[in-house]
Amino acid sequence: MQTVAKLIDTSLCIGCKACEVACQEWNDQEFTLGTFGGTYQTMPQLEHNFWNLIKFNEFETDGQMSWLMMKYQCMHCQDAGCMKACPSPGAIVRLPNGTVDFNHDNCIGCGYCITGCPFDVPRLSPETKKVYKCTLCSDRTAVGLEPACIKTCPTNCLTFGTRTDLLRKAEDRAHELQADGLQHAGVYNPAGVGGTNVIYVLKDASAPESYGLPRDPTIPWTVSLWKGPVKVLGSMVFLGGILGTFFHYIRYGPKKEEEHADED
Amino acid sequence: MKIDRFNVRERFVHWLVAISFVYAALSGLAMWSRHLFWIAGVLGGGETVRALHPWGGTIFALVLGVMFSRWASQMKLDAADREWLAKSGRYMVNDEKGMPESGKFNGGQKMLFWVEAAFALLLFLSGAILWFPEITPRVLRLGAVLVHPLAAIGSIGGIIVHIYMSLFAVPGSLKAMTEGYVSARWAKAHHPKWFRQRTKNENESAR
Numbered sequence: 001m002q003t004v005a006k007l008i009d010t011s012l013c014i015g016c017k018a019c020e021v022a023c024q025e026w027n028d029q030e031f032t033l034g035t036f037g038g039t040y041q042t043m044p045q046l047e048h049n050f051w052n053l054i055k056f057n058e059f060e061t062d063g064q065m066s067w068l069m070m071k072y073q074c075m076h077c078q079d080a081g082c083m084k085a086c087p088s089p090g091a092i093v094r095l096p097n098g099t100v101d102f103n104h105d106n107c108i109g110c111g112y113c114i115t116g117c118p119f120d121v122p123r124l125s126p127e128t129k130k131v132y133k134c135t136l137c138s139d140r141t142a143v144g145l146e147p148a149c150i151k152t153c154p155t156n157c158l159t160f161g162t163r164t165d166l167l168r169k170a171e172d173r174a175h176e177l178q179a180d181g182l183q184h185a186g187v188y189n190p191a192g193v194g195g196t197n198v199i200y201v202l203k204d205a206s207a208p209e210s211y212g213l214p215r216d217p218t219i220p221w222t223v224s225l226w227k228g229p230v231k232v233l234g235s236m237v238f239l240g241g242i243l244g245t246f247f248h249y250i251r252y253g254p255k256k257e258e259e260h261a262d263e264d
Numbered sequence: 265m266k267i268d269r270f271n272v273r274e275r276f277v278h279w280l281v282a283i284s285f286v287y288a289a290l291s292g293l294a295m296w297s298r299h300l301f302w303i304a305g306v307l308g309g310g311e312t313v314r315a316l317h318p319w320g321g322t323i324f325a326l327v328l329g330v331m332f333s334r335w336a337s338q339m340k341l342d343a344a345d346r347e348w349l350a351k352s353g354r355y356m357v358n359d360e361k362g363m364p365e366s367g368k369f370n371g372g373q374k375m376l377f378w379v380e381a382a383f384a385l386l387l388f389l390s391g392a393i394l395w396f397p398e399i400t401p402r403v404l405r406l407g408a409v410l411v412h413p414l415a416a417i418g419s420i421g422g423i424i425v426h427i428y429m430s431l432f433a434v435p436g437s438l439k440a441m442t443e444g445y446v447s448a449r450w451a452k453a454h455h456p457k458w459f460r461q462r463t464k465n466e467n468e469s470a471r
Binding site for chain 2: 085
């Protein structure tokens with residue numbers, strides 16, 4: 001099965017937030033009023049019941065205020081930090097179409113995925129004590145429908161398709177924008193996490209931070225150490241300890257009391 | 265002849281530490297590797313383990329604190345202990361000729377006490393950070409995911425040796441922690457300095 005992806009062309013986003021509403025509607029999420037930060041942004045961060053956020057990053061050039069509007073959600077990394085960190089078999093799964101999905105029957109709520117994620121996406125629900133994020137509408141894509149956010153987008157800023165197609169389309173669009181004078185326009189598909197199934201065309205790809213995107217996201221090195229060499233070390237200590245003490249007994253046996261008593 | 269070694273209060277505290285440690289270790293191992301997740305099934309399922317492991321750890325830290333405050337003064341390493349540790353290779357191969365005589369605790373036991381206490385402190389601090397991932401700062405969690413398993417590996421490794429010593433390597437030790445006493449022979453063989461102190465002043469008020 002081909003890997004599917006979502007393309008977000010930030011140059012076409014008008015900040016209408018229809019995708020936010022569609023996401024809430026399709027996923028049957030109750031809207032809980034969060035913090036109002038004095039901006040157009042619905043809330044400062046993603047929430048356990050709010051998986052799709054348009055970030056309104058304000059910036060100023062020559063005294064003119066403008067926005068870098070950008071849809072923020074799970075990036076569906078090819079090399080997913082959440083999956084690496086998760087201890088519960090089957091709680092985070094990669095679907096045949098490449099989507100990273102959470103299976104809440106198996107989620108134990110440890111929150112390791114929150115630490116493993118380089119994009120700060122998963123959120124723990126205080127009610128269910130389980131972790132939630134964008135599913136790429138796996139219940140829609142499974143039956144051949146596009147995700148709700150994409151279905152509702154009025155400007156064609158969002159496109160759904162196979163990853164291969166969308167990567168080509170993203171490059172084309174970036175070249176188009178460059179030809180239009182946005183010389184730093186480019187594609188955001190970070191290699192540090194093996195590429196993402198959510199691909200951005202940024203008007204200024206030289207500064208992804210200004211959109212709130214990490215420049216070179218990777219699975220945190222402490223998480224990689226924890227789930228790699230530290231595990232090997234642990235197995236060696238546990239097995240070595242048990243086998244070592246056993247064979248120590250076979251070789252040297254118990255300590256005798258008599259020998260010492262004789263010394264006096 | 266029997267010689268009192270641990271009074272009933274010490275034994276209670278020790279076994280509370282031991283039980284809470286074993287629970288914390290097993291429930292922790294369940295969340296440590298997917299290959300060990302079956303332990304979660306034995307302990308009531310993954311959600312139960314996730315909910316109770318931090319409480320098990322908290323109880324462990326509390327009772328360990330009691331044990332620590334009771335024993336810390338007896339665990340100070342003196343010159344003889346340091347010499348003992350330098351020659352501990354001989355102890356391991358049961359060739360103890362020329363090793364300094366041990367008091368109530370030998371150098372190895374004292375080191376285990378301090379090392380396990382240090383690991384427990386690290387486990388408690390990093391565990392508190394991992395307990396509430398939704399509110400603790402990310403940079404602290406990124407450190408805690410390394411500190412917590414490393415301290416756990418160290419402390420479990422130490423306890424494997426501790427259990428081996430008490431059950432198999434030094435026969436007669438277990439009684440000290442179950443019924444509270446050891447034989448005079450045992451005391452003379454393994455802790456001669458302590459044996460002499462105990463037999464010199466025969467008041468058996470456990471201390």
